[in-house]
Amino acid sequence: xxxxxxxxxxxxxxFQWLREREAWNNGIxxxxxxxxxxxxxxxxxxxxxxxxxxxxxxxxxxxxxxxSNRGLYKLDEIGDDGFFTYAYRGNDPGHRDNVGLRNAxxxxxxxxxxxxxxxxxxxxxxxxxxxxxxxxxxxxxAAIDPAYGELKAxxxxxxxxxxxxxxxxxxxxxxRHRLHQNAFREMVVSAYDQRCAICRxxxxxxxxxxxxxxxxxxxxxxxxxxxxxxxKIHHAAYDKNILGIDPDYRVHIREDILLERDGPMLKxxxxxxxxxxxxxxxxxxxxxxxxxxxxxFGEFRSA
Ligand SMILES: [Zn+2]
Numbered sequence: 001x002x003x004x005x006x007x008x009x010x011x012x013x014x015f016q017w018l019r020e021r022e023a024w025n026n027g028i029x030x031x032x033x034x035x036x037x038x039x040x041x042x043x044x045x046x047x048x049x050x051x052x053x054x055x056x057x058x059x060x061x062x063x064x065x066x067x068s069n070r071g072l073y074k075l076d077e078i079g080d081d082g083f084f085t086y087a088y089r090g091n092d093p094g095h096r097d098n099v100g101l102r103n104a105x106x107x108x109x110x111x112x113x114x115x116x117x118x119x120x121x122x123x124x125x126x127x128x129x130x131x132x133x134x135x136x137x138x139x140x141x142a143a144i145d146p147a148y149g150e151l152k153a154x155x156x157x158x159x160x161x162x163x164x165x166x167x168x169x170x171x172x173x174x175x176r177h178r179l180h181q182n183a184f185r186e187m188v189v190s191a192y193d194q195r196c197a198i199c200r201x202x203x204x205x206x207x208x209x210x211x212x213x214x215x216x217x218x219x220x221x222x223x224x225x226x227x228x229x230x231x232k233i234h235h236a237a238y239d240k241n242i243l244g245i246d247p248d249y250r251v252h253i254r255e256d257i258l259l260e261r262d263g264p265m266l267k268x269x270x271x272x273x274x275x276x277x278x279x280x281x282x283x284x285x286x287x288x289x290x291x292x293x294x295x296x297f298g299e300f301r302s303a
Contacts, residue, residue, distance in 0.1 A: 110148035118186035192229035244300030
């Protein structure tokens with residue numbers, strides 16, 4: 001069937017596009033760019049649409065499945081065995097979308113899983129393989145399997161050997177870690193309206209979510225009040241105790257740094273910020289936790 005070869009090639013092109021973009025967006029895509037999709041060989045492919053199980057125009061099988069439950073604590077629906085369940089559309093196992101999932105299972109066709117991490121921003125997880133159909137529970141079971149990410153010319157997905165369980169588990173462990181980090185970053189940076197809390201820089205691609213108490217510490221939970229939206233320079237300066245933030249949201253630059261003489265970055269980017277006020281989120285509940293700042297500021301003082 002000609003369309004199948006065609007669709008397989010397009011699917012591989014989608015994976016390729018995701019991989020290329022991933023290097024600079026951490027695998028996070030806006031709903032808008034996914035809805036707009038990509039153009040391959042003159043054909044536009046929408047990667048996501050209004051429904052969770054998405055078929056680009058003319059495709060026999062879905063390209064993606066999407067979950068829109070945000071928040072860090074909704075990310076753990078995937079078990080340690082690397083499987084996750086994905087609900088059917090509605091209650092009818094015979095609905096075209098659900099049949100599409102079953103066809104993907106039968107032909108071992110990999111899909112992309114878009115998981116919302118924050119306000120219409122999605123983590124792309126792929127290649128995802130549907131492994132079980134559970135019509136009595138109105139869902140399928142699926143897993144990430146790196147083996148399906150590449151395909152040699154002329155081959156079919158059905159010819160690929162599934163990865164062993166330990167490889168799939170490892171892939172899931174990596175993905176979960178990434179999801180947590182990205183969800184924390186998205187939540188924090190958006191609470192600060194995509195600005196650095198110290199210098200106001202408004203370039204999301206240069207912003208990180210810094211932890212006030214590091215995540216290696218048990219108090220260092222990934223919640224907005226333990227985060228600060230900081231540009232790359234101020235994040236590094238905060239982590240290295242070149243810069244401190246007191247519980248009253250005031251910025252302090254370490255004394256030896258204040259005495260240095262150097263170029264404009266030192267002068268304007270650090271020294272002149274000594275004594276300035278932190279820019280905090282409008283919502284009180286999202287502002288940095290003063291107790292945590294106090295603990296961390298103590299470390300800065302003794303540095
Ligand atoms: Zn900054």
